[in-house]
Amino acid sequence: MRVETRHEVRQSERNLSTSRLSRSRQTLTPTVLWNIREEIPKHLTWKLMLVSIAVPILLWWLVSSTGIVKPLFLPTPGAVLDSIARLWAENTLQQDIVYSLFRVLSGFALAAIVSIPLGILMGTFESVRAVTEPAIAILRYMPAPAFIPLLILYFGLGEVPKILLIFIGTLFFNTLMVMDAVKFVPKELIETTYTLGGGRWQVLTRVILPHVFPNVLDAGRVNMAASWNLVIVAELVAATEGLGRRISVAQRFLRTDEIFAGLIVIGTIGLAIDLLFRLTLRLSCKWAMK
Known part of the structure; x- marks a missing residue:
């Protein structure tokens, strides 16, 4: 009687596991939409994205046009588009967009300049993390709008306190997200670099x-949304231009259509910035894309 070798035993175990997996897959309902962690056809992706936008707009139009909700509280999509066109023709919308974009991009850029190197150092060196993490852990739980009185007291009512408010609200979360990304770098890559004769600088720059x-880049995508939230708060205090200021003035005079117009413009700009982050990721990190 022939005794099975270790290789044959392992091969039979693999075959058994494969057969069990195939039987379990056969019991599942075959569908493209619910495959776990698998891509779906591009044309289906675009259709689903179109539905995700068209259905809310259709519901909005039905509710506002049938009079279920008064136009004072829910204007029709047509009224909002007319408001956007009117503000654009008056050249006020362009000014508001420029001011808000300047404040968001300035505050976010300052936060990125500080948080990315700091987060990398915190994730790489435990000594840096031990020194900085307790202070960041305390400060990140302090609401950024709570700093508004101090910022106005120290820097007045100009652009500086608005930019610093965005900087404060973005800095700490971006730092911790970058630090966590560094912590998940496989230890084997670092050890292999040392084995091949590399030093700390090579590990930092090449690994x-x-x-x-x-x-x-993904952390930047997430925290850019936080920057937009903060610019609205910043423009509610002592601002004469900006999308947040436009929404505040419209609320004061019950111009609901202008409130919706400001929200739609903010969402559109945010979507454009998010797509720009994705494009940057796709072009610069092709090795990290599927």
């Missing part, structure tokens, strides 16, 4: 930085 760059 850690390329590995975390896609995560840094």
Whole structure:
């Protein structure tokens, strides 16, 4: 009687596991929409995205046009588009967009300049993390709008306090997200670099930085939304231009159509910035894309 070798035993175990997996898949309902962690056809993706936008707009139009909700509280999509066209023709919408964009991009850029190097250092060196993490852990739970009185007291009512408010509200979360990205760099890559004769500088520049760059871009995508939230708060205090200021003035005079117009413009700009982050990720990190 022939005794099975270890290789034959392992091969039979693999075959058994494969057969069990195939039987379990056969029991599942075959569908493209519910495949776990698998891509769906591009044409289906675009159709689903179109539905996700068209259905809310259709519901909005039905509710506002049938009179279920008064136009004072819910204007029709047509009225909102007319409001956007009127504000654009008056050249006020362009000014508001420029001021809000300047404040958001300035505050976010300052936060990125500080948070990305700091987060990389905190994730790389435990000594840096031990020194900085307790202070960041305390400060990140302080609401950024709570700093408005101090910022106005220190810097007046100009652009500086508005930009610093966005900087404060973005800095700490971006730092911690970058630090977490560095912490998940495989230890084997670092040890292999040391084995091949590399030093700390090579590990930092040739292993850690390329590995975390896609995560840094993703962190920027997330925290850009926080910057837009903060600019609205900043423009509610002592601002004469900006989309947040436009919404505040419209609320004061019950111009609901202008409120919706401001929200739609903010959402459109945010979507454009998000797509720009995705394009940057796709062009600069092709090795990290599927």
